[in-house]
Amino acid sequence: MFVKQSVYKNSARKEYDITDEKRNEYRRISKESRLAKLAAEQGLHEALHSINIPLLNPNDLMPQLDKNNISVLSLFSGGGGLDLGFDRAGYIHKASYELIPICKETLQQNRPHWTVFGGQDEGDVSKINWEQYKGQIDLIHGGPPCQPFSIAGEQKGIDDERNMWGEFNRAVNTIKPKAFAAENVLGLLNPKFENFVQKYILDELSGYKIVKFEMHASDYGVPQIRKRVFFVGFRTKKSFAKFKIPTATHSYTPLGDSQQNLTLSIFDNELIKTMGVREALGLNDIGFDNLAPTIRSGFTGKRNTTSVLNSSAGQKSWGDMGVWPNGVQMNRNKASAFPAKHDHFRLSVQDVALIQGFPENWTFAGAVYQILGQIGNSVAPPVAYQVAKNVALALTD
Ligand SMILES: C[S@@+](CC[C@H](N)C(=O)[O-])C[C@H]1O[C@@H](n2cnc3c(N)ncnc32)[C@H](O)[C@@H]1O
Structure with missing residues (x-):
């Protein structure tokens, strides 16, 4: 028998059909899972798998570089993916701004000496007067919230109130750093957002020469399919000309794929x-x-x-x-x-x-x-590191 059920998600009403059979199955799975968890908490299970010792150390993908004296301001810092990548590449952290209070705790527990503003009152970038940073910041980085452009979302772009590119631009245009680096989901490269990119990113940041490129996390040793787009801008033609889009340091070959192995050994040895x-x-x-x-x-x-x-x-x-x-x-x-x-x-x-x-x-x-x-929500730190490294080279005489 089919029973109609209404669910409310993101305030849009949607309906779906679910059979009694399916519902009972979901209940059974959920009950089994609860009982297993309870048994585990009470120590009733023998450990089923031994505790793993990872082989990958992501720090090896981003060796700590010497301090480069480039001061950096972090917007929309989240749990610190971009912040960590730039830190490992030697940048001098000036301050981070992030709306969610728990993210501030993350940043502070890892880097107690950093200045971190978090929560509605002090971390909301839309409330900050950026004049205070004029002349003190060489680079601004940030990943403005990407839900407006994510394929997982409704892709409302500029009509989405979570679109924060305007705030990123306001910070850059007020502080006028030597460079900026912004990250976003690949959805932003969808032809649907071509006008958005031109009008609300490239035109608004017209004091900068901007390069836009895609990066795949697995090209930098991260064991995940994760693609992101970067916008990197420079105030001077010289730095812009010196900047090199990061190229792959790593490559993933599926196990047992001999054809792929052969191709890679020829081209990517x-x-x-x-x-x-x-x-x-x-x-x-x-x-x-x-x-x-x-x-x-x-x-x-x-x-x-x-x-x-x-x-x-x-x-x-x-x-x-x-x-x-x-x-x-x-x-x-x-x-x-x-x-x-x-x-x-x-x-x-x-x-x-x-x-x-x-x-x-x-x-x-x-x-x-x-x-x-x-x-x-984060940028994989080794990916951020590669961008940071190449931007630093472009900014250094
Ligand atoms: C895509 S995540 C950034 C992730 C971060 N770059 C990283 O690598 O870990 C976007 C972040 O912007 C934050 N955010 C959204 N609106 C904000 C606002 N008005 N002010 C400050 N942060 C905001 C969100 O809470 C979220 O953590």
Whole structure:
């Protein structure tokens, strides 16, 4: 029998059909999962998988560079992906601004000496008078919220009140740094947003020569399918001409793909191999490995979720790797004590952070869902590092 149910999501009313059978199945799964978790918390399970020791250390993907004396202001800082990449590339952090208070805690617990403004009162970039920074900042970086352009969202662009490009531009045009670097989702390159990009980014930042390019996280050693677009602008023609769009340092070859191996060995023989998820996390060899599907952004889909699933297609990909993408745990001990179905490996937040290119010594504040939100919203730090490194070279005489 079909029963119509109404659900309200983002205040738009949608309807879907669900059979009693399906509903009972969902209830059964949810009950089983609750009971398994309870048993794990009470220590009733033997640890199903041993605690993994990752092979990938993301710090190796971004060796710490000497201080370069380039001062940087961070807007929309989130959990610090861009901030960390620029920090590892030697920039001098001046201040970070971020609306969500828990992100401020993350930044401060990792870099207690940094100046971080967080929350509605002090972190909202739309309320800041940027005149105070004139003459003190060489570079502004930021990832203005991307939901207005994300394929996971409704792509309302300029009509979306969360579009914050205007605020990014206001900071740049007031402070007039030597350069800026802005990151966003690939959706912004959709022809649908061509006019938006011209009118609200390139035209508004007309004091800068701007280069726009795409970056793939796995080209820099991060074991994930994650593509982003960068806009990098320079005040002088000289720096603009000197800037080189980062080129791949790594390459991922699927296990057992001999044709691919051959092609890569001919063309990319200098590239370092990007690890697959299982290898990066130090899991045993099951004869199959892959890049992780894009880790979901904290602002798409269900709120307060402890899943990293971005799409139903991702489910299969995680499944093929024998990794469970739901019910991520706060640490590896908890994950190992909470067996997942089919003997799959259950992730901890440290594992998810690593798949996003965060080293273990960068820790996140908040509950699991808040941590996953910060990770899913971030720029993979090794990607930010490559941009930061090349911008620094362009700014240095
Ligand atoms: C895409 S995330 C940035 C992620 C960050 N660049 C990183 O690499 O980790 C966008 C961030 O902008 C923040 N944000 C949104 N509106 C804001 C505002 N008015 N002022 C300050 N931050 C804001 C969001 O809370 C979110 O953390």
